[in-house]
Amino acid sequence: xxxxxxxxxxxxxxxxxxxxxxxxxxxxxxxxxxxxxxxxxxxxxxxxxxxxxxxxxxxxxxxxxxxxxxxxxxxxxxxxxxxx
Amino acid sequence: xxxxxxxxxxxxxxxxxxxxxxxxxxxxxxxxxxxxxxxxxxxxxxxxxxxxxxxxxxxxxxxxxxxxxxxxxxxxxxxxxxxxxxxxxxxxxxxxxxxxxxxxxxxxxxxxxxxxxxxxxxxxxxxxxxxxxxxxxxxxxxxxxxxxxxxxxxxxxxxxxxxxxxxxxxxxxxxxxxxxxxxxxxxxxxxxxxxxxxxxxxxxxxxxxxxxxxxxxxxxxxxxxxxxxxxxxxxxxxxxxxxxxxxxxxxxxxxxxxxxxxxxxxxxxxxxxxxxxxxxxxxxxx
Numbered sequence: 001x002x003x004x005x006x007x008x009x010x011x012x013x014x015x016x017x018x019x020x021x022x023x024x025x026x027x028x029x030x031x032x033x034x035x036x037x038x039x040x041x042x043x044x045x046x047x048x049x050x051x052x053x054x055x056x057x058x059x060x061x062x063x064x065x066x067x068x069x070x071x072x073x074x075x076x077x078x079x080x081x082x083x084x
Numbered sequence: 085x086x087x088x089x090x091x092x093x094x095x096x097x098x099x100x101x102x103x104x105x106x107x108x109x110x111x112x113x114x115x116x117x118x119x120x121x122x123x124x125x126x127x128x129x130x131x132x133x134x135x136x137x138x139x140x141x142x143x144x145x146x147x148x149x150x151x152x153x154x155x156x157x158x159x160x161x162x163x164x165x166x167x168x169x170x171x172x173x174x175x176x177x178x179x180x181x182x183x184x185x186x187x188x189x190x191x192x193x194x195x196x197x198x199x200x201x202x203x204x205x206x207x208x209x210x211x212x213x214x215x216x217x218x219x220x221x222x223x224x225x226x227x228x229x230x231x232x233x234x235x236x237x238x239x240x241x242x243x244x245x246x247x248x249x250x251x252x253x254x255x256x257x258x259x260x261x262x263x264x265x266x267x268x269x270x271x272x273x274x275x276x277x278x279x280x281x282x283x284x285x286x287x288x289x290x291x292x293x294x295x296x297x298x299x300x301x302x303x304x305x306x307x308x309x310x311x312x313x314x315x316x317x318x319x320x321x322x323x324x325x326x327x328x329x330x331x332x333x334x335x336x337x338x339x340x341x342x343x344x345x346x347x348x349x350x351x352x353x354x355x356x357x358x359x360x361x362x363x364x365x366x367x368x369x370x
Contacts, residue, residue, distance in 0.1 A: 010132060012232050012311055014125035028291055043136065044291030045300065068301070069137050072286055077132045081304075 007053055007076040009062065011083050017063065021055040026069055026074060033069075035076055040063045042071040046080055088354070091347040096341055097367065102336035108175070109329035116264070116322035122230070123261065123315040130308055138282035138303050144294040151296075155243065155277050155302040159252040163198045165220070166190065168257040169317040169342035172225055176321055177328035179259060179267060180207040186269050191217075193299075199250065202312070204241065220245075227318050235311040242310075243303050246275045258313045259320040261329045265327060267320035272310060277302055305328065 007024055009017040027049030033042075048065040048083040064080035071077075099329045166189050184207070191199060204223045205207045212219065221241065226234055245251050254275040259267035290297070 007126065008132070010129040011131050011307060012126060013122075015128045028292060041286055041288045042291065043140065043288040043297065052105065067304075068133075068297075069138055070288075071131070072196075072288075077136075079132055079136070080131055 004038055004055070005035070005074045005076060006041070007078065009051070009083060010051075010079040011065075011067075011080055015043050016083050017053065017060070019053075019055060021053045021076075023054045025050075025052045026076075026078065027064065028069070032070070035071065038074060039076075040070070041073075043050060044069050046078070051078065051083075057059075085103040086350070088350055091343055091350065094121060095343045095347065096226040098336050098339050098343065099361035102333055103191055104341070105329045105336065109326055109333060112322045112326035112329060114125055114330065116326055117203075119319035120261075120313065121324055123319050125316055126312060130312055133304065133308055134280050136283075137298075138280045139288070140297050140301055142282045143280040143290070144298045153298055154247045154301055155275060155306070156279070156340075158201050158276050159249075161197060161253040162314045163200070163251045163253075164194060165200050165202060165242065165251040165254045167254060167259065168204065169241065169259070169313055170203070170205035171317075171321045172206040172212075172227055175328060177331075179321055179328075180205075182267075182269055183257055183259055184208065184211050186271060186291070190255065190257070190271065202238070204238070209349035226251070227321070228299075228312055230318060232240060232311055236307045240303070241309040242275070243306055251275075254337045256309070256313060258317050259314075259324070260316045261319035261323060264323045267324050272309075274306060277305060291357050314348075 004020045007019060008015070009015065014035045017024065017031050021046045026033045026035060028046040029047045029081045031047075032049070033044070046064060046067045046069055049063075051062045053060045053062075062080075062083050064078070066081035067079045068074065069078050078084050106132060112200050162174060166187065168183065172184055174180065187208070200218045200220045201212050202221045203212060206224050209219070209222045209224065221238070223234075223238060230369065242254055246254060256270075256274045258270050258272075262268040262269045287322075
């Protein structure tokens with residue numbers, strides 16, 4: 001199994017992040033989700049909260065609200081309405 | 085024969101105009117670059133959202149309790165809302181005129197329908213106001229600092245009217261940015277939504293029901309389309325103005341060359357005449 005996955009974060013205005021990561025915490029509408037490599041295909045609405053992406057021991061945090069997350073083929077696509 | 089001073093004056097005036105058109109060209113080039121960057125930056129989100137929508141729509145279509153979403157409702161097109169995005173300013177070649185022509189043709193083809201207009205950009209507003217069209221909204225001077233929030237506001241008001249049955253269909257007229265040379269006119273039906281085709285269903289784990297997701301995805305899709313159309317229009321406007329001003333600048337060069345040539349000829353003629361006068365004067369004395 002792969003030890004990392006690809007994560008894209010894009011708002012309507014711009015692409016915020018596109019990189020490989022080892023884990024991510026995503027605020028779903030119904031609670032936080034922890035994502036690890038090899039996650040099954042998933043589609044969910046996003047809630048409000050902090051999205052954190054960990055890669056190589058470094059963690060990046062984004063405050064996001066609303067939108068969607070799609071996971072497919074070890075590729076996480078986060079489409080928040082807004083992100084900082 | 086015009087005097088030398090007159091011609092010189094004209095050359096100066098053309099040269100001044102050329103300076104203005106050159107400056108406008110440079111400004112448009114700079115703004116075009118910025119607009120293109122923004123349009124490019126918005127692309128990943130659009131592509132991803134479209135794909136998700138296609139997949140969800142397919143899944144929602146398969147579920148047994150799929151009620152057609154209000155934004156997909158096909159009704160006989162009696163009340164039509166025309167959304168048009170033009171520029172706030174002119175001097176952009178055929179940018180506004182061509183789009184207005186397209187929209188006018190649409191209006192002529194739908195004489196029987198109850199048309200209303202949501203106009204973005206001063207040129208389109210002025211055109212339809214002069215013709216006494218029924219306007220439901222006008223949005224001026226928003227192109228300079230385009231933001232998602234305002235685009236969403238327009239989109240939401242359109243969605244609301246469609247959901248409430250105030251309009252049966254919404255058409256969008258916009259100049260799309262295909263190349264720097266010429267904008268592409270586009271007439272698209274915004275509502276009811278035509279869901280993009282999915283490329284093979286994906287077996288997702290759904291945190292929410294597909295139908296529920298569809299309900300929130302569809303309005304976002306409209307918002308996306310409006311925002312994208314605005315970005316495209318702004319880029320296309322600057323591209324059109326840039327090439328119009330480029331053409332104007334080179335026309336001015338031609339005019340200056342022609343006038344200079346004429347001016348030299350006039351000067352030559354007057355010198356020749358003076359010589360003849362002197363020579364014949366001398367001959368008469370002798």
